[in-house]
Amino acid sequence: MTALERRHAFVQQLGLPGDPFDFFAANVGSGDRVYYQVKPSGLGHFLDLPQSVAAVGRYYLLPAVSEPDLDRANVVVSWEEDPAKLGVRFSEQQRPGLQLFFVSRIAR
Numbered sequence: 078m079t080a081l082e083r084r085h086a087f088v089q090q091l092g093l094p095g096d097p098f099d100f101f102a103a104n105v106g107s108g109d110r111v112y113y114q115v116k117p118s119g120l121g122h123f124l125d126l127p128q129s130v131a132a133v134g135r136y137y138l139l140p141a142v143s144e145p146d147l148d149r150a151n152v153v154v155s156w157e158e159d160p161a162k163l164g165v166r167f168s169e170q171q172r173p174g175l176q177l178f179f180v181s182r183i184a185r
């Protein structure tokens with residue numbers, strides 16, 4: 078099993094695809110404080126989609142740190158949500174094609 082397959086295996090155990098996290102990891106780095114904007118949805122018996130994405134993100138996006146307060150974050154990771162709904166200005170935004178996954182840097 079390759080290193081990528083091992084990382085994806087962890088994510089897939091929670092019922093999530095691994096590819097979006099590869100995209101997020103390519104656009105988030107050390108020193109980033111990440112706010113997770115995730116479509117409200119159920120996922121399993123014990124975790125919903127927002128909890129699952131944030132839990133995987135805390136591991137997958139290290140050394141970046143999770144920031145539950147949008148005002149203190151410098152990056153927004155969006156999962157099946159439009160970051161424009163947050164009402165903040167972004168200096169940079171990445172999107173992998175037409176899927177509703179974004180990494181948006183907050184303009185300060």
